[in-house]
Amino acid sequence: MTAVAEVAAGWPRSVAPARPASMPLFPTLWPSMMRGAASAAGLPFPLTDPGRREFSFARYGIYAIARALGLEGREVLFPAFFHCVELDALLAAGAKIALYPIGADLQLDPQAIADRIGPRTAALYVIHYAGFPAPIRALRTLCRDRGLALIEDCAHALLSSVEGQPLGSFGDGAVFSLPKSLPTPDGGIALLRGGWSEGARRQRQPRRAWLAAHTASLLLANLQMRHLPAAAEVRAVALRMGKAAYAATGAAYVPMGTPDFDLAQADTTMSALSRRILMRQDFATIVARRRRNYRYLLERLDDVAPPIVGALPEEGCPLFYPFRVARRDAVLARLQAQSVPLGEFWPERHPMTPDGEFPGVNELRATALWLPCHQDMTQEALEWLVLQVRQAVLGER
Numbered sequence: 233m234t235a236v237a238e239v240a241a242g243w244p245r246s247v248a249p250a251r252p253a254s255m256p257l258f259p260t261l262w263p264s265m266m267r268g269a270a271s272a273a274g275l276p277f278p279l280t281d282p283g284r285r286e287f288s289f290a291r292y293g294i295y296a297i298a299r300a301l302g303l304e305g306r307e308v309l310f311p312a313f314f315h316c317v318e319l320d321a322l323l324a325a326g327a328k329i330a331l332y333p334i335g336a337d338l339q340l341d342p343q344a345i346a347d348r349i350g351p352r353t354a355a356l357y358v359i360h361y362a363g364f365p366a367p368i369r370a371l372r373t374l375c376r377d378r379g380l381a382l383i384e385d386c387a388h389a390l391l392s393s394v395e396g397q398p399l400g401s402f403g404d405g406a407v408f409s410l411p412k413s414l415p416t417p418d419g420g421i422a423l424l425r426g427g428w429s430e431g432a433r434r435q436r437q438p439r440r441a442w443l444a445a446h447t448a449s450l451l452l453a454n455l456q457m458r459h460l461p462a463a464a465e466v467r468a469v470a471l472r473m474g475k476a477a478y479a480a481t482g483a484a485y486v487p488m489g490t491p492d493f494d495l496a497q498a499d500t501t502m503s504a505l506s507r508r509i510l511m512r513q514d515f516a517t518i519v520a521r522r523r524r525n526y527r528y529l530l531e532r533l534d535d536v537a538p539p540i541v542g543a544l545p546e547e548g549c550p551l552f553y554p555f556r557v558a559r560r561d562a563v564l565a566r567l568q569a570q571s572v573p574l575g576e577f578w579p580e581r582h583p584m585t586p587d588g589e590f591p592g593v594n595e596l597r598a599t600a601l602w603l604p605c606h607q608d609m610t611q612e613a614l615e616w617l618v619l620q621v622r623q624a625v626l627g628e629r
């Protein structure tokens with residue numbers, strides 16, 4: 233029996249799980265979330281924090297924080313494993329970047345950071361990868377002792393806490409990217425502990441065509457997931473029309489998660505529609521489902537697609553299940569051929585990360601992938617996902 237046949241044969245159900253109609257990589261927008269009364273009561277941190285500023289994307293919040301902290305021309309210690317757009321936001325604000333190492337296990341060593349602090353260092357930038365907390369208390373102490381500003385990148389870490397305190401509440405500045413965790417078409421939140429020195433500025437709304445296309449896409453992804461006939465085709469047309477309408481306005485097309493930082497959009501605020509959708513979320517259920525789904529994947533994939541971080545911390549809200557595989561590109565190709573939703577965990581090596589200097593980061597970029605564990609994943613979808621990953625990895629051994 234081949235390895236692949238063994239996986240299928242060993243499946244604990246009498247029938248192998250059926251392919252779902254579609255399985256989105258990010259949460260979808262349920263039509264009910266667009267209807268009915270909405271109230272801000274019960275919104276979690278940081279969504280009602282009086283010191284917050286709202287942006288269309290987190291990247292513009294990072295830029296605003298860097299400017300408010302006066303980081304132009306000053307050095308920021310920055311993790312050597314990163315997406316790209318967060319670095320571009322700091323560079324656009326004029327910060328000078330010095331990298332610190334991240335291990336192949338996504339962990340950082342506070343001592344390695346301390347060793348890099350020099351006379352020009354003004355701030356430390358920390359990413360809570362996939363919603364798993366960095367050792368934020370130790371880092372806050374280090375920053376206080378050495379007179380540095382601490383910026384928490386919580387783009388992945390909405391709803392995660394440590395010992396009862398939410399991530400994003402430790403730093404002098406913090407930023408959140410809502411559409412990664414929630415079905416909002418846009419939304420970045422920036423916090424500044426010391427307050428924003430300049431008064432409230434008038435911010436522009438995101439373009440209507442862009443917003444309409446993204447909202448339609450999120451809604452149609454939901455209908456597609458729930459087997460509505462022709463939802464996939466309608467979704468593709470809606471996105472194409474939205475992109476064309478947006479391009480006609482002369483502005484760059486910047487969907488969520490793209491690497492582009494566009495200074496011309498730095499003053500766009502979060503849409504009223506996203507604010508409304510936020511008020512229709514059941515946050516406790518979102519956390520519970522994400523935690524449950526992560527544990528489900530961990531238990532069933534530990535032997536073939538081991539997690540990069542491992543066990544879920546008590547108050548962590550995972551954004552996804554990051555795992556490592558030796559033959560990453562081959563496994564990725566097999567899974568993509570089956571339309572398995574799968575994220576690439578930043579394989580591109582940025583020119584700022586010189587070869588050899590950060591072996592842990594090189595290993596991550598060569599081996600890391602991620603699977604969704606969001607609130608819309610059903611038991612059947614998870615079962616199918618696990619089977620696909622097991623087959624793909626064992627098929628490459």
Ligand SMILES: Cc1ncc(COP(=O)(O)O)c(C=O)c1O
Pocket residue numbers: 288289290291292315317318359385387388408409410419420488489490
């Ligand atoms: C770690 C990190 N920080 C910041 C961002 C920027 O978020 P946004 O797409 O909302 O600008 C991203 C986007 O992928 C990210 O991965």
